[in-house]
Amino acid sequence: MNFIHQHDQMDCGPACLGMVSSFYGKNYSLETLRNNSFITREGVSLLGITEAAQNIGFDVVSTKLTIETLLGEKDLLPCIVHWNQNHFVVIKKISKKIFSNQYNFKIADPGYGMISLNEEKFKKSWIADDNKGVALFLKPTKKFYNLDPSKAEKLTIKYMLSYLTPYKKQLSLMFLMLFLGSGLTLIFPFLTQNLIDKGVNKKDLGFIGVILLAQLGVFLGSVIIEIIRNWLMLFVGTKISITIISDFLKKLLQLPIKFFDTKMMGDFNQRIQDNERVETFLTSQSLATFFSIITFSVFFGVLCYYDIKILFVYLTLTFISIYWSIYWLKKIKILDYFRFQQRSNNQESIYEIINGVTEMKLNQFEDFKRNEWEAIQQKLFKINIRILKLNQIQSSGFEFVNQLKNIVVTFLAATYVVEGNMTLGELLSVSFIIGQMNSPVNQLIGFFRSLQEAKLSLERLNEMQNHPIEESESLLKIAKQNLTSDNNTVRGIKFNNVSFQYEGPRSPYVLKNINLFIPEGKITAIVGASGSGKTTLMKLLLKFYAPTEGEIFYNAANIKELSPKSLRENCGVVMQDGFIFSDTIERNIGTGDEIVDKEKLIKAGKIANIVEYIRTLPLHFNTRIGASGNGISGGQKQRILIARAVYKNPHYIFFDEATSALDAENEKIIHDNLQEFFKGKTVIIIAHRLSTVKNADNIVVLKDGKIVEQGNHPELVYNKASYYNLVKNQLELGN
């Protein structure tokens, strides 16, 4: 079974499925499995995994069972189990320890790695209630063996190496520096040997002076090399980092909105770190390790030349020390696994405390949350103490064996000197070499660890680099004159039998069989209860998502063939959760223009009735707002968002609850101002307030994703059906 690391926080389900498939000989990419499992921001459900497993040809039984029953089903392993109520892991093997008669569970946790747990620890994470836990048993059918997993294009190390090409000169220089550095390290023991043997022993002060000067030269040389190397590394590293991350951001911003739906903020931070990790690995770690190995081999050869017995002692004790470390590191790994889990709880707890501070204060939840956090700290503290204990045993033992090595080697060498088989200089030289041979071993261990990490980072980046972008050359651009030119055909936006689901075939239909015509140059209002699908309809129009069934046409062009960028350039949109950038008001309104047109800016501000407020601010339009600036109210934010849409002066206008936070007076003023601005434009307004939708040319009423009524205000009021019921209270108020 191949271990598959999850790429994102929500990927544990697909990663587990990938591991079980690999056990039966088929390697699916995480991307394929993820698409099959219909992942959401909350992760993947048991149902999602079941469905994905069935799609790739598994017979699936998901069940709740006791640990005794699970132990009886050992033949059905590997299986997927629900972990800590919020995660999935794979049980690879259950074995019985010979001496203690205890069961041992070999777990593959996609967020961590392989880990062996005893029964008690396993139960702690697995048991949900009634002494039972959830497990998913998968049995491959004929279909599984007949299906061929599509090979995902791999981002190879070659791709990353291509980033190094522009810096060939600097890298060659770095290579040279490392080469010289290694050379100098090699000279050192020979200088020492000669100092003693040819200088001290022969009482040749002149020679001693020469050697000491040479040593000083070597020392100065290595310092200079180190300085130049660090400079080069910083220069090349930073340049490459900037290129890699700016390419990454460019790619990220070209991906469809759907890609972002299942990702968390942490996932993107993680990818920035991935880029840096790969870059460091390429520029420093691999080169340094390469030279370490060379130095090590040369010293190895020299030691071999001096005395094979000493080499033997060195090798034996080195193996003992490595074995000792591995033994204890395995024990530490189990504790580290629990620390890893507690740490993520810790992060969540802190995140909640910071983000929910207002609600906490309002509802007297502070003490409870603080105690919860303290309990996590207690657990973390206990684990840390145990880890520290084991770490101390491990490192003391390791150091002890290392020292023992030095002592035994010195003893052997000293014996040789006493017996006259070795000179005193050689003894010192051997001691120096043994000392120098420890660090390459550590470096090699570190190298393999970061190779693993760099590989994982590369996989994660690969997935993003290979994700199709939403823009393509073949897509049609919307030409401005095309939108307004008046030929004979009836122009507008047309929905042909459109249905939409957010999360795959089993998820509910958010829109169902929508047939709608939105005429050119008119105002269309969409109303309906909360959750009826109004915003979703708008998102389909903006090409955030493609309809699951049916088609949408902008005049004669199918939205599928339209370039999303060009489409959005022609749309002025105010979303419910519109975002204010941490910048000046001017920049927040004139987002698309390099240099903001002052005249348009004032005009947009006037239409959105925000100019008066802006005049009261110290720097007027140049006042900073957003996260790092002046605080603004909900209504002010909405007016800035409206000004942004007006400034753009687009052909299509989409307003989703754009004036919901405004007072009646402000709303009336803006509403009147907008009427002039709307002339000749195709406008879609989503609103709950009667005053906003009353004057629309056509009002569309949505209910549970279906259109239930259409017409203008008087017609719909006369009908006394859905629309009337929806706005009844407001009508009465108006009366």
Ligand SMILES: Nc1ncnc2c1ncn2[C@@H]1O[C@H](COP(=O)(O)OP(=O)(O)OP(=O)(O)O)[C@@H](O)[C@H]1O
């Ligand atoms: N990204 C998403 N993933 C999954 N389901 C979603 C997503 N966005 C919305 N939904 C679901 O789609 C349904 C319709 O949502 P939508 O936002 O279109 O409603 P709405 O009519 O605009 O509601 P409101 O008036 O409250 O804004 C809701 O049941 C909602 O839970």
